[in-house]
Each structure stands twice: as structure tokens, then as C-alpha cells.
Amino acid sequence: MAKSPPADVAAEDALRALETAIAHDIHAGLLPPGTWLKQIDLQERYGRSRGDVRRALDKLVAQRLVQQVRNSGYRVHPLDPQRLDELRQVRLILEGAAAETMVGRADAAMLARLRGLATAFSLAVEHRSILDQHEANQAFHRALLELCPNAELVRLIREARLRMPSAPMSQWPERGWVEESARHHHAMVDALEAGDRDAFCAMVRAHIRPTGRIPAAAMVRAPAPIAD
Amino acid sequence: MAKSPPADVAAEDALRALETAIAHDIHAGLLPPGTWLKQIDLQERYGRSRGDVRRALDKLVAQRLVQQVRNSGYRVHPLDPQRLDELRQVRLILEGAAAETMVGRADAAMLARLRGLATAFSLAVEHRSILDQHEANQAFHRALLELCPNAELVRLIREARLRMPSAPMSQWPERGWVEESARHHHAMVDALEAGDRDAFCAMVRAHIRPTGRIPAAAMVRAPAPIAD
DNA sequence: GGTACCAATTTTGGAGTCAATATGGGCCCG
DNA sequence: CGGGCCCATATTGACTCCAAAATTGGTACC
Numbered sequence: 001m002a003k004s005p006p007a008d009v010a011a012e013d014a015l016r017a018l019e020t021a022i023a024h025d026i027h028a029g030l031l032p033p034g035t036w037l038k039q040i041d042l043q044e045r046y047g048r049s050r051g052d053v054r055r056a057l058d059k060l061v062a063q064r065l066v067q068q069v070r071n072s073g074y075r076v077h078p079l080d081p082q083r084l085d086e087l088r089q090v091r092l093i094l095e096g097a098a099a100e101t102m103v104g105r106a107d108a109a110m111l112a113r114l115r116g117l118a119t120a121f122s123l124a125v126e127h128r129s130i131l132d133q134h135e136a137n138q139a140f141h142r143a144l145l146e147l148c149p150n151a152e153l154v155r156l157i158r159e160a161r162l163r164m165p166s167a168p169m170s171q172w173p174e175r176g177w178v179e180e181s182a183r184h185h186h187a188m189v190d191a192l193e194a195g196d197r198d199a200f201c202a203m204v205r206a207h208i209r210p211t212g213r214i215p216a217a218a219m220v221r222a223p224a225p226i227a228d
Numbered sequence: 229m230a231k232s233p234p235a236d237v238a239a240e241d242a243l244r245a246l247e248t249a250i251a252h253d254i255h256a257g258l259l260p261p262g263t264w265l266k267q268i269d270l271q272e273r274y275g276r277s278r279g280d281v282r283r284a285l286d287k288l289v290a291q292r293l294v295q296q297v298r299n300s301g302y303r304v305h306p307l308d309p310q311r312l313d314e315l316r317q318v319r320l321i322l323e324g325a326a327a328e329t330m331v332g333r334a335d336a337a338m339l340a341r342l343r344g345l346a347t348a349f350s351l352a353v354e355h356r357s358i359l360d361q362h363e364a365n366q367a368f369h370r371a372l373l374e375l376c377p378n379a380e381l382v383r384l385i386r387e388a389r390l391r392m393p394s395a396p397m398s399q400w401p402e403r404g405w406v407e408e409s410a411r412h413h414h415a416m417v418d419a420l421e422a423g424d425r426d427a428f429c430a431m432v433r434a435h436i437r438p439t440g441r442i443p444a445a446a447m448v449r450a451p452a453p454i455a456d
Numbered sequence: 457g458g459t460a461c462c463a464a465t466t467t468t469g470g471a472g473t474c475a476a477t478a479t480g481g482g483c484c485c486g
Numbered sequence: 487c488g489g490g491c492c493c494a495t496a497t498t499g500a501c502t503c504c505a506a507a508a509t510t511g512g513t514a515c516c
Contacts, residue, residue: 038497051470054499055286062290071477071498086380093325093381152314153321155292156384266467279500282469299507301468 018048019056023065023162026076028131037066037074064163087164091208094157099204102147103197110147111193117143118185125178133178140185147192177209246276247284251293251390254304256359265294265302292391315392319436322385327432330375331425338375339421345371346413353406361406368413375420405437 022042025031042053057074060066067077106114121136128136141161145154184207191200250270253259270281285302288294295305334342349364356364369389373382412435419428 040497049471058283058286059290062287072479073498083380086378089378090380090384093321097321150314150317152311152318156318156388160384268467277501299468300509 015052015055018046018052019059021046022056022060026065027162028134031076033076034078035076036072037076039073063159084164087160088208091157091160091164092205094153094160095208096201096205098145098148098150098153098157099201100197101149101153102144103192103200104195105147105149106192110143111189114140114143114189114192115186118182118189121185122182125182137181144188181207242276243280243283246274246280247287249274250284250288254293255390256362259304261304262306263304264300265304267301291387312392315388316436319385319388319392320433322381322388323436324429324433326373326376326378326381326385327429328425329377329381330372331420331428332423333375333377334420338371339417342368342371342417342420343414346410346417349413350410353410365409372416409435 022031022037031037037057039050039053039057042048042057043050046053048056057066057068061068061074065077066074068074117136117140121133121140124133124136145157148154148157184203187203188200188207191197191203250259250265259265265285267278267281267285270276270285271278274281276284285294285296289296289302293305294302296302345364345368349361349368352361352364373385376382376385412431415431416428416435419425419431
């Protein structure tokens with residue numbers, strides 16, 4: 001049953017690889033919101049069969065990252081300010097709750113790794129391209145999420161982050177925010193190291209930047225009710 | 229342009245209908261966890277083409293309600309105690325956060341409707357089949373969720389609830405829980421009517437019952453101080 | 457009597473093909 | 487000169503068919 005046939009794993013990973021490749025290009029800004037994703041273009045762009053493209057697109061539709069219009073094809077989901085703010089609130093809820101479970105779970109090696117990723121991001125902010133900054137940021141947060149023991153929660157957070165279409169790219173250029181992000185990362189590691197749960201959670205929440213306008217009325221209060 | 233072609237809408241709804249039909253049968257216990265979902269069976273069971281069955285199955289896989297094994301087909305996702313508990317925590321997080329946003333948004337008509345659905349559930353508990361109870365419960369919670377202004381959050385909650393495989397059916401029969409659920413529903417409406425946010429949120433959290441047995445080993449240590 | 461092997465059947469996965477529909481340009485008419 | 491209609495093209499969506507793989511049942515052997 002659970003053998004390890006390379007062909008099977010390869011095929012399965014290949015499908016997911018295509019899916020994440022398209023998602024990556026969307027986040028990188030190569031496929032701006034509203035762009036029509038013609039199957040034939042993707043087919044030759046990624047060198048895959050049409051069926052694979054179609055299945056990957058369907059998965060992306062299930063994640064609401066792309067939109068399907070009957071008999072017109074798929075297109076990158078246009079970003080709606082309302083939806084963007086709702087997504088931000090969802091991230092606040094999920095990542096805030098996850099933060100509660102993370103403090104105290106990092107050993108020395110993990111702390112060192114996180115510190116390294118935080119400094120890598122700082123360096124990227126100074127000397128590298130925006131795309132590299134994006135990568136470094138994702139790497140840091142990916143590692144951070146490994147501390148959360150709730151696999152389902154982690155999956156949900158990953159999906160929620162994935163669902164934010166091109167948000168980073170369009171708003172990062174504002175000088176000052178990236179640098180603040182870098183400081184946030186280091187502060188998170190500091191709090192983790194000190195075992196200061198409140199500081200850590202506060203930093204995680206502060207890190208989720210408000211989208212353009214701040215409708216304070218819709219803010220959710222609520223600290224996480226999660227069991228350890 | 230955007231004419232009103234019944235074919236398009238019908239086709240789109242038809243696909244989703246098949247998807248929800250399968251999900252419904254899974255929740256109803258007709259397709260227990262671990263069951264192999266042979267495409268040909270579903271094809272003749274729901275009277276749909278194989279392509280439709282496949283696409284619906286893929287969507288269900290994306291929602292982690294069914295599992296796909298290469299060259300062996302799809303099967304209902306087996307319920308793992310660990311995963312079930314993680315899902316419960318996720319529901320606590322999401323529904324608890326949603327509850328915070330609901331108080332004060334219900335007008336008189338909505339309150340009356342909720343009250344009616346709560347009593348309908350109570351009646352179902354007394355006089356109807358388990359399946360009817362399940363339906364009544366879903367109807368109440370569906371209506372309740374309409375109070376949440378965050379559409380993305382609502383979607384996430386619906387998906388999370390959908391992802392719980394057959395949990396209600398397998399554990400509801402324990403006499404006492406269903407009746408407590410009915411009381412919970414009425415208490416929620418009471419709190420909503422009184423505008424008592426804390427009471428409402430507490431009730432929502434209490435309503436998310438702990439998963440059957442608590443495998444202390446699987447717990448991430450720490451007593452789960454769920455609800456209050 | 458139990459076990460291991462082998463063949464037949466069933467089921468999946470994918471590719472190819474074909475009809476239906478939207479898009480864009482050109483043409484005709486006002 | 488501007489607007490509306492019609493047709494050619496390209497793209498999508500669905501059905502069908504075929505090969506590959508796994509499961510099942512049977513049989514022979516130990």
C-alpha cells in the first residue's frame with residue numbers, strides 16, 4: 001500500500017508544482033489581477049499538457065485565487081478592497097491564534113534558523129530586488145509556521161496567505177514598510193527567545209499591515225481562545 | 229454578453245450540486261470514512277457523466293473531505309483523532325472570532341427566524357430522525373452565519389464545518405448531547421436578543437463539543453481550557 | 457489446510473477529438 | 487463620419503476512446 005513508487009510521487013508533485021508555479025507567478029506580479037489565463041499559453045509556458053493546466057486552474061479556483069467565467073476561461077481574481085480587508089481580518093484571526101501556540105516551542109536550533117532568516121530578509125531589503133525580498137519574507141514565515149503544532153491551522157494560514165493576490169508587490173514599494181517588517185521579524189524572534197507570549201502575539205498582529213484604509217469599526221477584538 | 233442563458237447557470241449549479249450532494253451523503257453517514265468512491269458507482273448513483281464526477285471529486289479533495297490515492301481512486305478521508313481535534317480547535321478559533329462580530333446585527337425579523345429554527349431543531353430532537361436533526365442543525369447555523377459581515381470568514385467556517393467527516397452522525401446518538409445542543413441554540417438567540425456579546429460568544433464556544441475521546445497523548449500537552 | 461503465484465476483470469488516468477461559444481475585425485447602413 | 491450587424495477565428499468545454507495499474511478470484515503447490 002504505502003510504498004514509495006517514484007513515478008507516482010513525481011506525478012503528484014508535478015501537479016502541485018504547476019499549481020504553485022502559477023500561484024507564484026501571480027504573487028510575483030507577472031500575472032496581475034484581472035489577467036486572462038489562456039490555457040494554451042500556460043500549456044506552452046510551463047510545458048504541461050492541457051489537462052494538467054486545467055486541473056491546476058481548478059484547484060486555484062477552489063482557493064479563490066483565480067476566477068472562472070463560464071465559456072470565457074479563467075482569470076486572476078481581481079482584488080476587491082472589501083475582500084482584501086476581510087482577508088486581512090481572517091489573517092489576524094488565524095495567525096493571532098497560531099501565535100498563541102508557538103511561544104516556547106522553539107529550540108536553540110530553530111531560534112538560530114529564524115534569526116538567520118530574519119537577517120537574510122533585512123539584507124534583502126537593503127541590497128536585493130523586491131522579488132528576492134518577497135522570497136525571503138516567505139521563507140521566514142514558512143519557518144515560523146513550523147512552530148505551530150496544529151497542522152490544519154497551518155494549512156489554513158498558508159491558504160489564506162496564498163489567497164492574497166499580489167498584495168505584497170503592490171504595496172511593499174512604499175519605503176518604510178519593508179524596513180518595519182524586517183524589524184518586526186527580529187522582534188518576533190526576540191520575543192520567542194524571551195518566551196514572552198504577549199509580546200510575540202502583539203508583534204504578529206502588528207505585522208499584518210492594514211490594507212490602505214483602516215475601517216476601525218470592523219476590527220475584531222478577541223484574543224485567541226485556543227487551547228495550548 | 230451577460231445574457232440569461234439557463235444552460236450556463238444550470239451547468240455551473242449542476243456541478244456544485246453534485247459536489248454538495250456527495251458531501252451531504254458523506255455527512256449523512258451513507259459514505260463512511262474510508263469508503264472507496266468508485267467513479268462508476270457515483271456516475272450511476274447521481275446520474276452524471278464521469279467527467280463531472282471527477283471534477284466534483286477533485287473539488288472535494290481540495291477541501292480535504294476526500295483523499296486521492298494515485299492509481300487507486302478517491303476515498304472518504306479517514307478520520308484521524310489528531311486531525312479531528314485540530315479541526316475542532318480551528319472551529320473554535322474561527323467561529324469564536326465570527327461570534328464577536330455578530331452581536332447587534334440581528335433585526336427583529338432575523339431574531340424571529342433564528343428562534344423558529346432553534347425550536348424546529350428542538351422539535352426534531354424530540355420527534356424526528358437523526359438525519360432530520362442534522363438538517364435542522366445545519367439550517368440554524370447557516371442562518372446564524374448570515375449575521376457575520378465578513379464573507380471570507382463565513383466561507384472559511386462553512387468549509388471547516390464541511391471538512392468534519394461524519395462527526396455529527398457518529399457522536400450525536402449519545403443521548404443528552406443533542407438536547408444540550410438544542411438548549412445552546414436557544415441560549416444563543418437569547419444572548420443575541422439581549423445584546424450580550426460575552427454570553428453569546430461563550431455559548432458559541434461551548435457549543436463546539438470536544439471530540440469524543442481525548443487521546444491525552446495526542447494533545448499538545450496542557451489541559452484544553454476550551455470555552456468558559 | 458494454508459500459502460503463494462498467476463491470470464482475468466475492473467477501474468483509473470490521460471490523450472485526443474469535436475461541438476459550442478465568446479472575441480475581434482470588417483462591412484454595410486444611416 | 488459614426489454606429490450597428492455579421493462573419494471568421496480562436497478558445498473553451500465536454501464526450502469518447504485507449505492504455506496502464508491495481509484488485510479480485512482461482513489454482514497449483516508445499
